[in-house]
Amino acid sequence: MAVNKILVMGPSWVGDMVLAQSLFKALRQQDPDVIIDVAAPSWTLPLLERMPEVNQGNALPFKHGQLALLERIRFGRALRQAQYTQSIMLTNSLKSAILPFAAGIPQRTGFLGEQRYGLLNDIRPLDKQKLPRTVDRFVALSQPRDAATQRPLAICNPSLQTNPEQAQAALVKLGHTLPQVPVLALCPGAEYGEAKRWPVEYYAEVARAATAQGWQVWLFGSAKDIPVTHEINRLSNMACLDLGGKTQLGEAIDLMALCTAVVSNDSGLMHVAAALDKKLIALYGSSDPHHTPPMSSKAIIEYLGLSCSPCFKRECPLGHLNCLKMISPDRVIQAISI
Structure with missing residues (x-):
């Protein structure tokens, strides 16, 4: 019996890659023997390593936004020997569809996106009313064409595996030991822009409340968030453990697994926390929690739904950022139950 071997063209955003695990789970439910490889930017590979459904991740060498037509064709042709039976596109750009076409993959599935006629030969209609969330759209691509929008989707939440030994090693490297008290993780970063950042002074108030009750507070963020x-x-x-710019993504995932609760802007780390099944306070301002919610029953979404939101802007177009400033620190502290 022929083995079903699928190449998924993965998203570039950390949060979207976490949500993609729901697709991988759906594919495995349909065919436990399926082999799933994922082609994506190198910075997402630590996520794939923590998803048991994925056979391997292939790092794409292309810069963000770069067409690199000949390089994509060469990369695709080099994959022909893998003999994939299907590709599934989680990105909507024309350039991302070049690689599976060059790889000669017989079934190339995805939404139309940027007029990808020919590059895709299994084009699915995108009904945004029936598929309102990003995760719905990803999982729909696992279904037979006629069934994708005719029945409710069974969606499994993402669930990342972690390595306690690697977490301990990361702490040792930072000059710390395993915590003996509850740990609150604060994730104040937002790669997309300032309109998704809860105010710094609000985070600090939550941190002070936690430390006053004997908690440790760990601050997570990339080098940009330092x-x-x-x-x-x-x-x-200076009572927090500041991890800003001091950890790689894989280390941050393993360290977050040690935390008791997480407060986060709408960011990649928010989705990581949800996939680790942590008590999570997710703060939404300019973005829409109905489109990319944290996939966890333990998540508490703080969203005011003002008349001006969601605006999806990088900076508040009205200059006041009320969608986030009106979410008080006390409200978050009570939600954490500090």
Whole structure:
């Protein structure tokens, strides 16, 4: 019997890659023997390594937004020997569909996107009313063409595996030991823009409340978030463990698994926390929790739904950021039950 071997063209955003695990789970439910490989930017590979449904991740060498037509064709042709039976496109760009076409994959599934006629030969209609969430759209691509929008989708939440030994090693590298008290993770970053950032002083107030009750507070963020995590720590009397820019994504995932609760902007780390089944307070301002909610029963969404939101802008077009500033620290502290 021929083995079903699928190449998924994965998304570039960390949060979307977490949500993609629901697709991988759906494919495995349909065919336990399916082989799933994922082609995606290198920074997403630590996520794939923590998804048991994925056979392997293939790092794409292309820069963000780069067409690199000849390089994509060469990369695709190099994959022909893998003999994939199907590709599934989780991206909507024309350039991302070049690789599966060049790889000669017989069934190339995806939504139309940027007029990808010919590059895709299994084009699915995108009904945004029936498939309102990103995760719905991903999982729909696992279904037979005629069934994708005719029945409710059974969606399994993402669930990342972690390595406690690697978490301990990361702490040792930072000069710390395993915590003996509850740990609150704060994730104040937002790669997309300032309109998704809850105010720094609000995070600091939550941090002070947690430390006053004997909790440890860990600040998570990328190198871009160093000024933000440093300022929160300063306003918290330097009582936090500032991990801003000090961990790779894989280390951050393993360390977050040690935490008791998480407060996060709508970001990739928010989706990571949900996939780790943590108590999560998810803060939404300019984005829409109905489109990309945290996939966890333990998540509490704080969203005011003002008349001006969601605007999906990188910066508040009205200059006040009320959608986030009106979510008080006390409200979050009570939700955490500190």
